[in-house]
Amino acid sequence: MAEKTKLKGLSRELIALRVASELEDGTYVNLGIGIPTLISDWIEGRDIVLQSEIGMLKTGPLATGDDVDQDLINASCQPVTALQGTSYFDIAESFGMIRGQHIDVAVMGALQINDKGDYAGWSNPARGLFVGNIGGSMDLCAGAKKLYIAMEHTTRDGQYKVVKQLSYPATAMGKVSMLFTDLAVMEITPKGLLLQEVAPGISADDVQSVTEPKLIISKDLQEMQF
Amino acid sequence: MEKVFPSIDEAIADIKDGAMIAVPGFFACGVPRALLQAIIKKGTKNLTLTCGCGPLLGAADELKTLVQKGQLKKVIDSYGLFRSASKGMEDPFEQAVRAGTIEFEVYPMGTMAEKYRAGGAGIPAFYTPTGVGSVVEEGVVTNIEANRGKKETRIIDGRKYVLEYALEPDFAFIHAYMGDREGNLCYAKTARNFNHVMATASKVTIAEVENLVESGKINADDVHTPGIYIHRMIQVPRPKFAITID
DSSP: OOOOOOOOOOOHHHHHHHHHHHSOTTEEEEEOTTHHHHGGGGOTTSSEEEEETTTEEEEEEEOOGGGOOTTOBOTTSOBEEEEEEEEEOOHHHHHHHHHTTOOSEEEEOOSEEETTSOEEOSOOGGGOOSOOOOTTHHHHHHHOSEEEEEOOSBOTTSOBSEESSOOSOOSBSSOEEEEEOSSEEEEEETTEEEEEEEOTTOOHHHHHHTOSSOOEEEEEEEEOOO | OOOBOSOHHHHTTTOOTTOEEEOOOBTTBSOOHHHHHHHHHHTOOSEEEEOSBOHHHHTHHHHHHHHHTTOEEEEEESSOSOSSHHHHHHOHHHHHHHHTSSEEEEOOHHHHHHHHHHHHTTOOEEEESTTTTSHHHHBOEESSGGGOOBOOEEEETTEEEEEEEOOOOSEEEEEEEEEETTOOEEOOGGGOTTHHHHHHHOSEEEEEEEEEEOTTOSOGGGOSBOGGGOOEEEEOOOOOOOOOOO
8 A cells, every 4th residue: 555645634622523513412422432532522511412331321521630530430431520410320221222222323433444334443453363342332333323433534654544345353334324534524325435524725635545445525515614 | 138248258268260250340440359359369260250341451450460370261351451552562461362371252342231131130142233244243252263153143124133142150249339238239320330230140249348338228219239139248448440541
């Protein structure tokens, strides 16, 4: 694979902000480890309930200082706070909630994704282990009504993460509906990846240059709004 | 019915080499740390620790000691390795997994939860959509190649499901915020996680509680785990955890 020039896209925080603006009020949402966790900083005061698979609904902002309680963490092992209306429950209940299709949207990070909505996130083969950390990712793929991926568009050294074929072990097949990166917003459609938005200063050609499958360019292509 | 034991050592005295013990906790939250320390002191060998979401990353010192003393045969979990590959290379547990001297068997977290729920509820196996389209569908995910047995799948109403089996460990180590002398328990906040389902699944359930109270002091409406699932109890000091995973 040819070495690519690294394009200057959005910060991780702004990727999270763009996903946050896609989430609708009145929804139950689960956020995975990494960029998705940052989304919680952008939805304070909105009518969105965060589920943490550890067994908590209405997860509050991160706890600091005296508010840190070792009995109150989110699924990314960060100390969090409770809100008015928070509830706690056991893990079988939590995953029943997830597999039972009660969660409206799950946002996960990914190592690779293709244009059919298959993605890989639980195991990096470079580590040389057949086993890995699956966590709750496969349950969320199986049960969330919508699955979004939020990630950097390429690896640190500029290699494709949006690929034609996954070379990493899959987390789930055909489940992803939207992809948010530092460069673009894409919808996964039956015909392939539909490029809907580009980051400020980024062109559709730029996005294609770091995307292995051929993009379909939306006739309404626009720059991301913040 | 009185469930309180005079000491933690007496509560675990009959755990023999080769036992399978359920260890609850979600990283550093709700982990039965005093019981793990007691089993280290007892020196029981050939243990299988069956977990749910990385309690041995939360109790990292105990895991390191268990590995170094050669007490572990196998760990079952959904998330048992450090996130950072470089930190993992330094970790004695990951080194043992790489060398094949400890088996590490992996399932999705919801499948782990349901294995205990089913085990405690008299259901021998269940079909789940989780893992379809991944290696989890094909067979048991373990570092020991010879143990990667095939899994059964079935199409129900047009959707594919994987057959997974219930777990009924020999013992469970439970950590609760409060318990009365009859074994009724309540947990604090997200420290509940795997504690309740593991208490229901295991043949002998041993609970460490931060606050031991007289019967009747827990409001009957507020009991999270009824005493029928708890066989032995001891009071322990509140453990201290570093809330971090790398």
